Amino acid sequence: MAVQYQQDPHKTAEFGESDLQSAVGRQVRQLRRSKGLTITQLAADAHLSSGMLSKLENGQTAPSLGTLKALSQALGVPITTLFKGYEETREAMHVKAGDGIIAARAGTRAGHQYNLLGSISGSSSVTVEPYLIELTETSDTFPTFQHEGLEFLYMLEGRVGYRHGKALYDLEPGDSLFFDADAPHGPEKLRALPARYLSIICYPQEN
Known part of the structure; x- marks a missing residue:
């Protein structure tokens, strides 16, 4: 990588x-x-x-x-x-196309490929994890994923029925969804595959 x-x-x-x-x-x-x-x-x-x-x-x-x-x-x-802010180092992470780290998040189901696009360790009290998620014909549906924090999705390719709590959202390229990730959520209907979407997860850092 x-x-x-x-x-x-x-x-x-x-x-x-x-x-x-x-x-x-x-x-x-x-x-x-x-x-x-x-x-x-x-x-x-x-x-x-x-x-x-x-x-x-x-x-x-x-x-x-x-x-x-x-x-x-x-x-x-x-x-x-x-x-304090003078000459203070500010990090940036550059990931070339196709070079994201394939990560297995807790609760990830078969066929859900998570590509971690960046991670910076700083003094912030908030952790932000950007992922590129890919779903194919071999991917399981999993509408009951839960974790702390907030999550933002941006649909790039395909079409997915995405569950959040009691609501089901039909996501197509260009659509976005921003939600409280503590509620059950995840792809429930894989309507057009392959599907790809950005997922940006934010949650407080543990002390």
Whole structure:
């Protein structure tokens, strides 16, 4: 399998002043929101104008050392915290066509081929697993699959009657279905084969 890791395409190898002020701005905005503060409230606490703080958060102005100190005190964090996002590595996974990892998920039935298209281990509290699922004449129907989290389906090829709880959805190419995965779900009617669809599963990471 040829899996290539690439840096965020929006991130260059060289970091300049604009990268730094953008990173600081994003971090200030994230900290402000996490503390439930409005721009007006934080600006007042840091003795800044709301317009100046707005420009800083959007990376439109470079803050002075005095401004950074005032913001760190108003936010109750060390000044170094404001630089957290600068030069921080952001992962990306590039999977070439046909090179996804064939995975066996818990509860997978015969003939359901799950191709895992990517997996990134980060600090996020949410795990996202994208799969390409292929069904053929040898595939079993299985409308009672259950797991935690949310799931999004996007139909690429074929036609499937997909069960979710008490409802049966007729999925054709271009159709999508987004649902609570804790309810019984899965393909119940294989109407036109082969069938292929994307499945993106999101669930909280275990501590």
